[in-house]
Amino acid sequence: QQQVKQSPQSLIVQKGGISIINCAYENTAFDYFPWYQQFPGKGPALLIAIRPDVSEKKEGRFTISFNKSAKQFSLHIMDSQPGDSATYFCAASIPQTGANNLFFGTGTRLTVIP
Amino acid sequence: EAGVAQSPRYKIIEKRQSVAFWCNPISGHATLYWYQQILGQGPKLLIQFQNNGVVDDSQLPKDRFSAERLKGVDSTLKIQPAKLEDSAVYLCASSPWGRSYEQYFGPGTRLTVT
Numbered sequence: 001q002q003q004v005k006q007s008p009q010s011l012i013v014q015k016g017g018i019s020i021i022n023c024a025y026e027n028t029a030f031d032y033f034p035w036y037q038q039f040p041g042k043g044p045a046l047l048i049a050i051r052p053d054v055s056e057k058k059e060g061r062f063t064i065s066f067n068k069s070a071k072q073f074s075l076h077i078m079d080s081q082p083g084d085s086a087t088y089f090c091a092a093s094i095p096q097t098g099a100n101n102l103f104f105g106t107g108t109r110l111t112v113i114p
Numbered sequence: 115e116a117g118v119a120q121s122p123r124y125k126i127i128e129k130r131q132s133v134a135f136w137c138n139p140i141s142g143h144a145t146l147y148w149y150q151q152i153l154g155q156g157p158k159l160l161i162q163f164q165n166n167g168v169v170d171d172s173q174l175p176k177d178r179f180s181a182e183r184l185k186g187v188d189s190t191l192k193i194q195p196a197k198l199e200d201s202a203v204y205l206c207a208s209s210p211w212g213r214s215y216e217q218y219f220g221p222g223t224r225l226t227v228t
Contacts (some may be wrong), residue, residue, distance in 0.1 A: 004156075041221065043207070045219065089156050
């Protein structure tokens with residue numbers, strides 16, 4: 001069972017454009033929603049994260065929008081650059097005793113065309 | 115600060131053979147994770163350690179997979195015997211004490227089982 005559903009599977013954007021990746025979840029126990037960026041041959045790297053008590057978080061060109069009632073969150077990359085070309089994973093964390101396990105989406109391969 | 119180290123980076127074995135992966139987490143990180151990432155999918159947690167104790171191994175196929183974290187630092191993940199469906203990237207991650215939602219990933223080991 002996929003705990004976090006992510007779309008689209010792939011995305012092609014022109015340089016300078018806005019890239020938007022969407023995720024949805026069902027488990028209301030999730031309390032932390034990070035986005036990871038993964039380049040080929042590298043491990044995922046934490047990009048930006050949000051908690052459900054906030055509707056938006058912005059860090060540079062990256063913004064998370066969070067809709068708690070709809071159980072959806074999205075990543076917006078403003079002024080997309082070729083260097084942003086990577087696979088992006090949304091994730092959700094559920095608090096457990098001594099641990100916060102991360103459940104990852106299936107990933108979105110972003111290609112930014114110069 | 116040095117990141118999470120993993121070795122080897124690549125491994126090719128035949129089915130029914132055994133293989134072991136090694137991980138050295140970020141210094142001082144109490145929590146260590148092993149993930150399996152199948153091509154085109156998000157990482158899936160296999161096992162989580164808090165210091166040298168297992169917190170969660172519910173997704174670990176225990177008939178063939180084993181993992182240990184001696185002295186609460188380095189960890190090894192072993193597969194014996196390997197199956198074709200074990201072909202994947204095996205990622206190690208670590209997180210600071212009390213911040214299990216903030217995980218730092220290593221570059222991974224790409225395993226091919228033929």
